[in-house]
Amino acid sequence: MQALLEIxxxxxxxxxxxxxxxxLIMLGASLLFTALAGLPLGVLLFLTGPRQLLRQPAVYxxxxxxxxxxxxxxxxxxxxxxxPITVKITGTSLGVAGAIPPLVVATTPFFARLxxxxxxxxxxxxxxxxLAAGASTRQVVLWALLPEALPGIIAAMTVTAITxxxxxxxxxxxxxxxxxxxxxxxxxxRFRTDVMVVTVMLLLILVQLLQMAGDRLVHHFSRK
Amino acid sequence: MIHLQAVGKVYRAGNRDIHALRDVNLSIxxxxxxxxxxHSGAGKSTLIRxxxxxxxxxxxxxxxxxxxxxxxxxxxxxxxxxxxGMIFQHFNLLGSRxxxxxxxxxLRIAGVRDKAKIAARVAELLDLxxxxxxxxxxxxxxxxxxKQRVGIARAxxxxxxxxxxxEATSALDPQTTRSVLDLLLQINERLGLTIALxxxxxxxxxxxxxxxxxxxxxxxxxxxxxxxxxxxxxxxTTRRFVxxxxxxxxxxxxxxxxxxxxxxxxxxxxGEQVYAPLxxxxxxxxxxxxxxxxxxxxxxxxxxxxxxxxALDGATGAVDAALEQLTARGVHVETLRDAAPAHEGGx
Numbered sequence: 064m065q066a067l068l069e070i071x072x073x074x075x076x077x078x079x080x081x082x083x084x085x086x087l088i089m090l091g092a093s094l095l096f097t098a099l100a101g102l103p104l105g106v107l108l109f110l111t112g113p114r115q116l117l118r119q120p121a122v123y124x125x126x127x128x129x130x131x132x133x134x135x136x137x138x139x140x141x142x143x144x145x146x147p148i149t150v151k152i153t154g155t156s157l158g159v160a161g162a163i164p165p166l167v168v169a170t171t172p173f174f175a176r177l178x179x180x181x182x183x184x185x186x187x188x189x190x191x192x193x194l195a196a197g198a199s200t201r202q203v204v205l206w207a208l209l210p211e212a213l214p215g216i217i218a219a220m221t222v223t224a225i226t227x228x229x230x231x232x233x234x235x236x237x238x239x240x241x242x243x244x245x246x247x248x249x250x251x252x253r254f255r256t257d258v259m260v261v262t263v264m265l266l267l268i269l270v271q272l273l274q275m276a277g278d279r280l281v282h283h284f285s286r287k
Numbered sequence: 288m289i290h291l292q293a294v295g296k297v298y299r300a301g302n303r304d305i306h307a308l309r310d311v312n313l314s315i316x317x318x319x320x321x322x323x324x325x326h327s328g329a330g331k332s333t334l335i336r337x338x339x340x341x342x343x344x345x346x347x348x349x350x351x352x353x354x355x356x357x358x359x360x361x362x363x364x365x366x367x368x369x370x371x372g373m374i375f376q377h378f379n380l381l382g383s384r385x386x387x388x389x390x391x392x393x394l395r396i397a398g399v400r401d402k403a404k405i406a407a408r409v410a411e412l413l414d415l416x417x418x419x420x421x422x423x424x425x426x427x428x429x430x431x432x433x434k435q436r437v438g439i440a441r442a443x444x445x446x447x448x449x450x451x452x453x454e455a456t457s458a459l460d461p462q463t464t465r466s467v468l469d470l471l472l473q474i475n476e477r478l479g480l481t482i483a484l485x486x487x488x489x490x491x492x493x494x495x496x497x498x499x500x501x502x503x504x505x506x507x508x509x510x511x512x513x514x515x516x517x518x519x520x521x522x523x524t525t526r527r528f529v530x531x532x533x534x535x536x537x538x539x540x541x542x543x544x545x546x547x548x549x550x551x552x553x554x555x556x557x558g559e560q561v562y563a564p565l566x567x568x569x570x571x572x573x574x575x576x577x578x579x580x581x582x583x584x585x586x587x588x589x590x591x592x593x594x595x596x597x598a599l600d601g602a603t604g605a606v607d608a609a610l611e612q613l614t615a616r617g618v619h620v621e622t623l624r625d626a627a628p629a630h631e632g633g634x
Contacts, residue, residue: 186377186379188375188377188378188379189379189380189381191341191375191379192373192375192379192380192441193392194341195341195368195371195373195451196368196369196392196393196396196441196445197364197365197366197367197368197369197393197396197397198365198396199365202395202396206392206395206396207381210381210383210384211381211382211383213383284383286382286383286425286426286427
C-alpha cells in the first residue's frame with residue numbers, strides 16, 4: 064500500500080494532464096478535419112467507381128491511386144515529408160498544431176476508403192428506386208445513400224478515431240506532445256516504467272471509450 | 288399510352304455483343320394491365336426498365352403518352368420518371384426512414400416543400416393501400432406484403448398515369464401475392480392507372496392482366512388478349528407457361544387418346560356461355576354422344592373460361608352439324624383427331 068502511494072506521488076500528474084489534453088485536442092481536431100475531407104472524397108470515390116452513378120474511370124483511377132499512395136506511406140515518413148506544408152498551414156511544424164495536418168493527411172484517405180465501402184454496402188435497389196422516382200444524383204446521395212450508410216460511416220469514424228490515437232503517439236517525433244509522446248520520452252527514454260504504465264492505461268481507456276461510443280451510435284442508427 | 292417500335296438492346300460483355308432484346312414491338316393501351324411474361328434471362332427486366340429509361344435502348348423508338356422518351360435529356364428524364372411509378376421485387380424501401388417518410392420521398396424529389404401537404408398526401412396514400420396506422424413504423428417492422436403496399440403507396444405519390452411492376456409479387460407467398468394483386472387491380476380500376484408488369488408467373492397474368500406478351504430469348508414470341516393466349520397458345524414457350532399455370536400434365540393434354548374411339552375435339556368457351564347448358568342440349572338435339580377426356584374451367588381476370596377435350600360419337604353428319612351449331616353459338620372448336628384410329632382388337 065505504502066509502495067503504491069509512493070509510486071503515485073512520484074508521477075507528475077500535471078504533466079500527464081497536459082499530455083492527455085493534447086491527445087484529446089489532436090484527436091478531436093484531426094477527426095473533425097478528416098471527416099470534413101474524407102466524407103466527400105469517399106462519396107466521390109464511390110460515385111465515380113465502376114458501375115456506379117457517375118462512372119468516371121479516369122477520375123476514379125486518379126483518386127484511387129492518390130489514396131493508395133498516401134495509405135502506403137508510413138506515417139513517420141509522412142510526418143517528416145509534410146513539415147514544409149504544415150508550416151504553411153499552421154505557421155509551425157511543432158507541437159499539437161504541427162501534428163494536426165499530417166494526422167489529417169494520413170487518415171483522410173483511409174477514412175475515404177471506408178466510406179466508399181460503406182456506400183457500396185447500400186442495396187443497389189434503393190438507388191434504383193430513387194432514380195425511378197426521378198431523383199437527381201445529389202438527391203440520391205443526400206436522401207438515400209448517406210442516411211442508409213450512416214451506421215457504416217459511424218463505424219468507419221470509430222476505426223479512424225482509434226487509428227488516430229495510435230498515430231498521435233508518433234507525433235512526438237516532431238514534438239507533438241500527447242500521451243504517446245510522454246510514454247516514449249519519460250517511460251522509455253528515461254526508464255520511468257510508472258509513467259509508461261499510466262500513459263498506456265490512459266490510452267487504453269481512451270480507445271475503449273471510443274469503441275463503446277461508436278458501437279452505441281451504430282446500434283442506435285441501425286434499423287435492421 | 289405506350290408504343291415500342293423495333294426496340295433493341297445490346298450489351299457489350301468483354302468483346303462479345305449480347306442481345307438482351309431484339310426487334311420488340313408492342314403497344315400498351317391507356318387504362319389496361321399489360322403483362323410481360325418470360326423466364327429469367329428472357330430480357331423482361333431490361334424491357335420494363337426501358338419504359339422509364341433506367342436503361343436506354345440501343346435501337347428503336349419508345350413513346351409514352353405521345354412523347355419520344357429516347358430523346359429526353361437528363362432534366363426531361365427526371366420529369367418523366369416523376370410521372371411514372373415503379374415497384375420492385377425486393378421493395379427497395381429506405382431502411383433508415385419510416386413508412387411515411389418513404390412514401391413522402393417522391394413528393395420531396397418532385398419539389399413539394401409544404402409539410403402539411405406532404406403529410407395529407409401520405410395519409411391518403413397509406414389509407415389507399417390499407418396501412419393507415421403504420422406510418423411511423425420502419426420497413427424492417429413490416430411483413431413482405433406490407434412492404435410491397437408501402438412500395439405501391441410510394442409509387443403512386445405523384446399521381447402517375449403509368450405504374451411499372453418489376454416482379455412485384457415474386458418474393459411473396461401465394462396468399463399475400465393474391466392480396467397485392469387485388470390491390471393493383473383495384474387501383475387500376477379506381478384511378479384509371481395503366482399498369483405494365485413483368486413476371487415469370489403466368490398465374491399473375493391470369494389474375495389481373497388484359498393483354499400479355501411472352502418474351503423468350505429477347506424476342507416477343509407471342510402477344511394478345513390474355514384469354515386468347517391462355518386458351519390458344521401458339522408458341523412452344525407460351526404453351527409451357529400455360530401448362531405450368533394450369534398445372535397441366537403435358538402428357539395428359541397431348542395424349543393421342545389411342546384407346547378412345549370417335550372424333551376428338553377441343554372446345555373453348557369464353558364468358559357467360561361457360562355456365563350455359565350448351566353442350567348437353569346440342570348433343571341431345573343432334574343425337575351425339577360425348578365423353579369428356581380432359582377439361583378445365585377457370586376465371587381469367589374476371590372472364591370465366593372453359594376448355595373441354597371431348598370424344599364425340601355419332602353419325603358423321605350429326606357430329607358435323609353439332610360442331611357447326613356450337614361454332615355458331617360462339618364456341619371455339621378445334622378438331623384434334625378426325626376419326627377413330629385404325630385399330631381393331633385382336634390383330
